[in-house]
Amino acid sequence: MQGVRIRPFVPGDLAAILELERATFGASAWPREMFLEVSRAPSGLLLVAERGRSIAGYVAALLRGLRAEIVSIAVARRQRRSGIGTALLRRALRELERRGVRSVELMVRVDNSAAIRFYQRLGFRRLGRVPGYYEDGSDGLRMRSFFGGTL
Ligand SMILES: CC(C)(COP(=O)(O)OP(=O)(O)OC[C@H]1O[C@@H](n2cnc3c(N)ncnc32)[C@H](O)[C@@H]1OP(=O)(O)O)[C@@H](O)C(=O)NCCC(=O)NCCS
Helix, strand or coil, rough: CEEEEEEEEHHHHHHHHHHHHHHHHHHHHHHHHHHHHEEECCCCCEEEEEEECEEEEEEEEEEEEEEEEEEEEEEHHCCCCCCHHHHHHHHHHHHHHHHHCEEEEEEEEEECCCHHHHHCCCCCEEEEEEECCCCCCCCCCEEEEEEECCC
């Protein structure tokens, strides 16, 4: 985490984010328009983790009234397990709470045990399995966290 700064996205980050997104999610990577939309929409939140002059990770969220959805999060492969994902998600949760959100949900592939463990550590709990949620037919796992820790 040394030398890592979490800050709002600026358009100059786009190329680096797209590279990270493609390296992480391959064919199901988000297109540039989606990132631009989330960064511009009043209901959107897009934060990046900057290390030196490079982008080590990002998190994207959408607000829907009292609820929000973490729509994507990724940390560059070589920089994982050093707390960057935690710093990004914590900062996003703080910002969402500040904007009046009461609960935060997300969807994760059921076989993505690293991410599931990561979310659990940050207070998310399993809500239920969604069969065939992903384009390739994989099941999704819905998770949720409430501010204030009440479940
Ligand atoms: C999920 C992801 C964002 C986590 O980022 P990160 O910077 O590596 O996370 P952190 O270093 O903050 O990890 C915090 C804790 O989460 C858990 N965790 C993270 N990666 C894990 C792994 N590969 N295996 C087991 N537990 C893991 C651990 O409890 C870890 O704490 P520890 O390192 O002290 O054991 C990152 O693995 C990633 O980009 N994955 C690919 C994209 C992805 O799956 N995104 C989620 C899609 S829904």
